[in-house]
Amino acid sequence: MTDNNNQPIIEFSNVTKRFGALTVLDDFNFSVAKGEKVTLIGPSGSGKSTVLRILMTLEPFQEGKLTLAGTSYQQPNGKGAFRASEKHLRQIRNHVGMVFQSFNLFPHMTVLRNVVEAPVRVLGIARAEAEDRALDLLKMVGLHDKKDHYPSQLSGGQQQRVAIARALAMRPSVLLFDEPTSALDPQLVGEVLSVIRGLAHEHDLTMLLVTHEMRFAREVSDRVCFFDKGRICEQGAPDDMFGSPQEARTKEFLSSILG
Numbered sequence: 334m335t336d337n338n339n340q341p342i343i344e345f346s347n348v349t350k351r352f353g354a355l356t357v358l359d360d361f362n363f364s365v366a367k368g369e370k371v372t373l374i375g376p377s378g379s380g381k382s383t384v385l386r387i388l389m390t391l392e393p394f395q396e397g398k399l400t401l402a403g404t405s406y407q408q409p410n411g412k413g414a415f416r417a418s419e420k421h422l423r424q425i426r427n428h429v430g431m432v433f434q435s436f437n438l439f440p441h442m443t444v445l446r447n448v449v450e451a452p453v454r455v456l457g458i459a460r461a462e463a464e465d466r467a468l469d470l471l472k473m474v475g476l477h478d479k480k481d482h483y484p485s486q487l488s489g490g491q492q493q494r495v496a497i498a499r500a501l502a503m504r505p506s507v508l509l510f511d512e513p514t515s516a517l518d519p520q521l522v523g524e525v526l527s528v529i530r531g532l533a534h535e536h537d538l539t540m541l542l543v544t545h546e547m548r549f550a551r552e553v554s555d556r557v558c559f560f561d562k563g564r565i566c567e568q569g570a571p572d573d574m575f576g577s578p579q580e581a582r583t584k585e586f587l588s589s590i591l592g
């Protein structure tokens with residue numbers, strides 16, 4: 334597997350994704366450079382989560398090609414649904430970590446085991462080493478003292494911080510966030526955003542975020558993409574996108590959100 338700095342780490346080339354008769358991505362082209370922090374904003378149902386789910390190999394697509402950290406996959410003839418070997422999918426998936434809106438922690442495992450299990454089982458890392466790393470990550474998200482608790486004993490914000498530590502434990506080169514604060518009570522949003530803000534300073538980590546937290550998007554992103562009806566209508570530096578959007582649809586969307 335190559336890690337070529339001249340190539341984008343994520344590249345969608347002419348990707349078409351349909352759910353039955355509904356075309357969600359139509360000839361979609363999009364790339365992200367290594368270390369770049371990119372936010373997708375746009376109306377509900379426009380296909381933002383689908384982009385992340387395809388990257389995480391949770392959704393097949395019908396046409397086009399996806400390249401992730403030098404590994405490509407595509408539909409050979411552009412016909413029918415994409416299928417790849419489990420080994421190939423795993424190669425792709427191992428580059429990517431995803432933080433979902435719902436935290437998806439294993440309820441029967443302690444916080445520490447939630448962070449330790451995947452590196453041990455999937456990557457084959459020795460348990461002691463995985464635990465050391467997990468404890469460091471739990472410290473980083475401020476939950477070292479909760480390592481022996483179960484998810485049900487934590488607040489939503491704490492659970493989401495564990496989910497972030499768990500994603501990082503797999504040492505992904507790309508971290509995806511799908512509305513990571515949408516399921517939280519407003520008073521818990523800040524603690525999660527502050528962890529993500531800290532990660533945004535990590536030079537080598539590529540981050541792709543879907544969020545409705547516009548102020549946060551402006552603060553952490555290198556690039557903001559306005560996504561509508563399965564394509565990127567406008568993109569640019571956050572200050573340009575939020576300060577002087579050019580496209581009518583971007584303006585309309587931002588004024589509906591920002592008032």
Ligand SMILES: Nc1ncnc2c1ncn2[C@@H]1O[C@H](COP(=O)(O)OP(=O)(O)OP(=O)(O)O)[C@@H](O)[C@H]1O
Nearest residue numbers: 352355357375376377378379380381382383384543
């Ligand atoms: N598994 C599925 N089966 C059928 N349709 C789906 C499926 N998943 C998503 N869709 C549809 O695909 C379209 C894009 O959905 P997606 O979740 O990617 O949008 P989104 O921009 O992330 O929206 P939101 O901001 O509300 O999460 C929507 O019309 C949705 O109803």
